[in-house]
Amino acid sequence: MRMTMTALLGAALIALMPHPSRAEAPQVLKLSFGFSLAHWTWTEGAGYFAGLVEQRSGGRLKIEPYPANQLGKEAGGLVGKGVAEIGLIATSYEPARFPLSSVVELPGLHKTSCGGSAGFWHLADEGGILADLEYRPNNLRALAVNVLPPLQLVTNRRQVTTLEDVGGLKLRANGASMDATVRALGAVPVRVTGPELYDSLLRGTIDGGVYPIGSTYAGGLEDVIKYTLQGAQLGSSSLLLGINADIWQSLAPDLQAVMLEAGQETQAHLCAYLDALDLQTEAKLVSEGRLTVSRLTPAEVDRWHAALAPIGAEWAKGMEATGRPGAAVLDAYRGAMDRVTTAQTH
Template sequence: MSHKCFGFMVAAMMSVSAPAMAQETTFKFAHFLPASHLMWEEGGRIFTDAVVEASGGTVKWNVYPAAQLGKDSLAVLSANLADVSLIAPSYAQEKFPLSAVVELPGGYSTSCEGTAKFWHLSQPGGFLAQEEFDALDIHPLFVLTLSPYKVMTSQRQVERLEDMAGLKLRVTGEAMDKTVRALGGVPVRIQSSEMYDSISRGTVDGALYPFGGVTPYKLEEVLHNAVGGPRLGSGIVIYAMSKKGWDRLPEDMKAIFTEAAAMAQEAACAAQDREDSQIRDQIVADAGFKAMDLPAEESARWDAALEPVVQDWAARMDAQGKKGSQALEAYRAASPEF
C-alpha cells in the first residue's frame, strides 16, 4: 500500500474517531513470525500504525515477534498475555476443524480472492464465526489467505503427477495432508520455523509452500525447484483478539480497530500476491532456483486427482458431527471480493 493512500485513509479515520480518544492505552500484539516477515510488515504493522495514527497517538503497541510469548497463539490470548495474536488454524487443527475448508484445493487463484472468501465466513455473523470462533472466544480483526501453494522440492523436479510418488512433503493441517496423499506424496507435519533443518537433514523432500514464505526463512538455500498450475489450496491466518477483550473496548476504539483492520486486510493480501511473483523472480535469478508451471493438460490431471479430497473432507466432518457440508457450501457461496 502506498504511503499516500495509507495517509489518506488514516486521515479519514482520524476525522471521525480521534476526538473521542483521550486516555493513553498500550496494547500487546504477539505473533510467531520473524520480526520482518511480510505478514507482519504488510499486515500487522499496517494495522497497528493505522490505529496509532487514528487515535491521535493515544494508543501504543508493544509487539512480540517470533513466539516470544508462547507458541500456542490461542493460549496467548486466553491467558491474557497479549491483546492481539496471530493464529494459524492449521497449527491447532483440533480446535479449528471447520476452518480447514479455506485451505482445501480448488478454492481460489490469488491471495486476495481467498482472503475475501475467508473474511465473509469469519466476520461477525459469518459461518465460521458462529460455528467455530465464538466458542473459542476469539474475535477476528482481519484474516489472510496465503498465496496458492506450489510444490517445492530440494532435489526432484516435479513435471508430472507421477513424479509426486513417495515425495515427503511438509504440511501443516488436514487439508494439506489429504492434498499431498491424493497426489501420491507422503505428508509430514512441520511448522515453518522447522522447515530449513528438516529439509537439510532429509526429513522431508520439500513442501507445499508459497513463494512469499521462502526468503524469510532462507529456504532458497535448501529448496531448488517449484511447480505451479493446479490450485493446491494454501494456509490461512487470523489476526484476532479475544471476544472478552474486544467487548471491553469502548465503541470509539472498536471503530478505529475495525477501520484499521479492513485497511490492513486488503494490504496484506495484495502484498502476498505481489511478493509471490517478485520472490519467484528473485530466487530464480539469484539462487539458481527452477520454477515452472504445468501445462494445462497436466494441471487438469492434478485437479481431477484432487477433486475427491474436498468431498471427502466434508463427508468426514459430517460423520464427526461437525457441519462440513454446510461449511463447504458457505465457502463456495462466499464472494471473492471484499
C-alpha cells in the same frame, strides 16, 4: 521577594489543575505471533495494523508486539485466555482449535490472496459461520483474515513434472486439508512449522512441501528450495488477526471502529503485498539461478485436478463425522468465493 497569600493560593490551585502535557496513558495491548519482527507477517501485517491503530486512536491504544512465540506457541489459545490481547494466528498450526478454518486449505478454491481473503472474511466476520462456530467458542473476535496465494509444490532434490514424480515424497503439509492434498498426490504429509522448515529440508526430514513461494527469502529458504511446479492449485493457509472477545467488549465504540477499520485496511494491504510477492520472488530466484520452474502440461493439469477433485467432499465428510458442519462451511466458502468473483468481474 515574598509572595502574597493570594499568590500562594493561586499557585497551589494551578499545580492541582490537570496539566495539558500530562496525556492519558494509552491502553497497551499485547500482540502475539510466531515470526520475527523482520518477517512480512509483522512488517506488512500485524505491524501495519499496529501503526494504524495507534495513529487513529490518537495514542489511546498502543500495540506491543511479542514475536517469535515469546508468550507461547499457540497464539489462538493465548489470546482466548487473555495472556495476549491480540494475536496473528496461523490457524493451521492449531488444528484442534480451528478445524473448520482448514476449508481454505482445500485445493482449487481461490486463485489470489486478495480473492481468497475477501471470500474468507464473509465467514469470519460477525454473523459468519466461522465467527459463530470457531471464534466465539474460543473467546475471539476477528479483525482481519488473510488467505495466502495458492501454494506451490516446492522440492529441494527431485524436479517434479508429472504426477508419478510426486510418489513417495515426504512433503510439508500443515492442516487436515493439506494432508489430504499431499496424500491424493501419492506423497507423505509431514507436519513442519515455518521456523522448522530450513533444517527439515537441509537434513532431508522432508523432500519439499506445499509452500508459498513468496515466503522463500523471508523464511531463509533460498538455498534449500531448488524446484517449484506451477499449474496445480494446491490450496492455501490462513492468518487470523483476532482480539480477545472480553477485551473487545470493554473497548469504547469509537475504538472498536478504529480497530475494525485498521483490520480491514491491513487485510487489503497484506493480500496485495502477498500476490505481488509471489511473482517478484519467483522472478528473483530464477534470475539468481537458485530456482528451476516447471509447468504442468494441459494433460497433466487434468490428471492433477482429477486426483484432487474428491478432497472437498472428503474434507466435509470427515468434519461431519466429528460432529462439525463441514458441508455447510464448504458451501459457505464456495458461495462467498462466487460472490467475490462476480464482484471482481463487474
